[in-house]
Amino acid sequence: MPNEPICMYTWISEKLMGDQTSYIVATLDEERASSYWGVDISSGHIRLIENEEQFIYRSEDIVPVAELNSPQGAKLKRLFDHAAKAVWSEDLDSRRLLHVFYFNITKIGNSEAIGRTYFYNNHLYIVLTIKDYAGLNAFSHELGHALYFSNPKLMGNDPVTGTKHHNKDGNLMYPSISLTELLQLEQQQLNAVNNSYLVNPDALSGFPLSNINTSIE
Incomplete structure (x- = not known):
């Protein structure tokens, strides 16, 4: 059975969108990631309204998963919990x-990272910044982590190395990547997509509910 499209909600700061109804960098991200991973992406764009302090997100608010229950992580946790209640369709499990x-x-937390993937309360989230070239390889890299987290055979690890990242420079899943150059993926990495419940609903039956929360850049 062919893989299904990845169903995705893309939440975009209204300060980035301005008067646009969609955000072009997000669209370019999706096109690049689709080409890298051989997947289709069905995405809806949602404007993040930032008219009150509680809805304005700054670098220091983007904490690792271990700090989501801290006072500093309250904004991000509230956003994640709100997003988890969103329903794409009656037939779609919210975890997918x-x-x-x-x-x-321009950066995430105290790091220089421009992207981070969260597996939190059995749902997947990707956070991105607006640093230059974030519309090229950054999202594609983070989507790889989401595909690995949603594969019950990998549990977040790269299928080639058995660790969170690939060990060869020039690979899309290497820890530090070029944001502009065309990078590589090995066939074993591409094959792993087939067991991700983001594209294969049957994989969800082999993925029990977990108390494990983690994040990776």
């Missing part, structure tokens, strides 16, 4: 809906 957030920030 990937949420992607574009914040009006």
